Amino acid sequence: SWKGLLHTYKEYLPVNDKTPLLTLNEGNTPLIPLERLSEEWGAEIYVKTEGANPTGSFKDRGMVMAVAKAKEEGSKAIICASTGNTSAAAAAYGARAGLRCIVVIPEGKIALGKLAQAVMYGAEVFEIQGNFDNALDIVRSVSKKENITLVNSVNPYRIEGQKTSAFEICDVLGEAPDVLSIPVGNAGNITAYWKGFKEYNDKKSTGLPQMHGFEAEGAAAIVKDKVIEEPETVATAIRIGNPASWSKAVEAADESNGQIGMVTDEEILEAYQFLAQKEGVFAEPASCASIAGLKKQIESGAVPKGSKVVCVLTGNGLKDPSTAIDTVTVKPTVIPNEEEAFLEQLKGG
Numbered sequence: 001s002w003k004g005l006l007h008t009y010k011e012y013l014p015v016n017d018k019t020p021l022l023t024l025n026e027g028n029t030p031l032i033p034l035e036r037l038s039e040e041w042g043a044e045i046y047v048k049t050e051g052a053n054p055t056g057s058f059k060d061r062g063m064v065m066a067v068a069k070a071k072e073e074g075s076k077a078i079i080c081a082s083t084g085n086t087s088a089a090a091a092a093y094g095a096r097a098g099l100r101c102i103v104v105i106p107e108g109k110i111a112l113g114k115l116a117q118a119v120m121y122g123a124e125v126f127e128i129q130g131n132f133d134n135a136l137d138i139v140r141s142v143s144k145k146e147n148i149t150l151v152n153s154v155n156p157y158r159i160e161g162q163k164t165s166a167f168e169i170c171d172v173l174g175e176a177p178d179v180l181s182i183p184v185g186n187a188g189n190i191t192a193y194w195k196g197f198k199e200y201n202d203k204k205s206t207g208l209p210q211m212h213g214f215e216a217e218g219a220a221a222i223v224k225d226k227v228i229e230e231p232e233t234v235a236t237a238i239r240i241g242n243p244a245s246w247s248k249a250v251e252a253a254d255e256s257n258g259q260i261g262m263v264t265d266e267e268i269l270e271a272y273q274f275l276a277q278k279e280g281v282f283a284e285p286a287s288c289a290s291i292a293g294l295k296k297q298i299e300s301g302a303v304p305k306g307s308k309v310v311c312v313l314t315g316n317g318l319k320d321p322s323t324a325i326d327t328v329t330v331k332p333t334v335i336p337n338e339e340e341a342f343l344e345q346l347k348g349g
């Protein structure tokens with residue numbers, strides 16, 4: 001049976017006999033074929049549903065590695081800035097490892113499910129009156145002054161843990177896909193996937209995908225080649241205006257002959273709905289940037305028909321119930337406690 005990432009991929013990870021084999025059974029997430037969209041769009045499309053991880057996002061992969069190494073090094077506390085999923089994962093793995101966990105999130109801009117997780121796992125939660133980029137600046141500085149381990153994706157152990165998803169995709173498909181489509185916020189994840197695909201290719205000749213990353217238009221620092229001081233997007237997870245791994249994301253796109261593109265909130269929300277309603281897959285808005293971006297690239301021919309594509313769905317749709325209820329097209333209907341009234345509605349009365 002599956003024993004988590006540190007156990008499964010120890011030969012590819014900085015795991016030694018002093019590293020605690022921390023786990024919440026992260027990893028081994030489903031790779032689901034999208035039959036209807038593949039048919040409609042003329043490509044072979046799969047989604048890597050990272051929302052199936054223990055805290056509902058891909059962050060668990062990086063956090064299990066970063067927290068295990070923090071504990072190995074005798075750290076007593078971890079800290080991160082977060083748009084929500086990093087703080088949820090840090091809080092969970094910090095609790096699991098018995099470490100103090102401090103998280104700094106942008107006041108009023110965190111999805112409800114993520115805040116619920118951070119508080120429930122017992123993190124010390126600070127809502128900064130600023131955005132993620134402001135929060136990251138502060139926690140990077142504080143972690144240097146205090147003996148507290150920074151677990152944002154500037155911590156290389158996060159990238160090590162997150163690269164394992166590329167291994168799983170190659171193991172299931174038997175080779176790398178032609179295209180890997182992925183949302184981009186702070187750009188740690190696209191960096192990690194590219195590292196993973198290269199390592200696996202070196203070891204097993206699995207081939208290399210083109211890396212296609214997508215920012216939200218209101219936070220598209222890389223695409224616009226400028227820091228976005230006031231990033232805005234409904235996809236709050238990627239509401240990041242100064243990606244910490246900016247140059248590594250560009251490197252991944254250039255080396256793989258891929259590209260970093262951007263999608264509008266409207267395109268994200270459209271993908272958010274048709275993915276759930278046509279394929280039964282519910283992912284949070286930021287995740288759907290990978291679907292929205294792929295749609296545009298197939299339409300433009302940037303991704304040729306017949307390509308084998310994996311879209312990374314980075315977070316579970318349940319993380320952000322408010323956006324689902326607020327933006328869904330077909331709203332719920334209220335009915336009295338009467339069968340007649342219900343039948344009337346069912347018949348489209």
Ligand SMILES: Cc1ncc(COP(=O)(O)O)c(/C=C/C(=O)C(=O)O)c1O
Pocket residue numbers: 057081082083084085086087153183184185186187188189190237238284286287314315
């Ligand atoms: C659902 C979801 N999808 C995509 C991203 C972008 O990944 P990166 O490009 O590696 O940043 C995030 C990132 C979230 C945080 O940065 C945080 O939680 O602080 C996310 O939660």
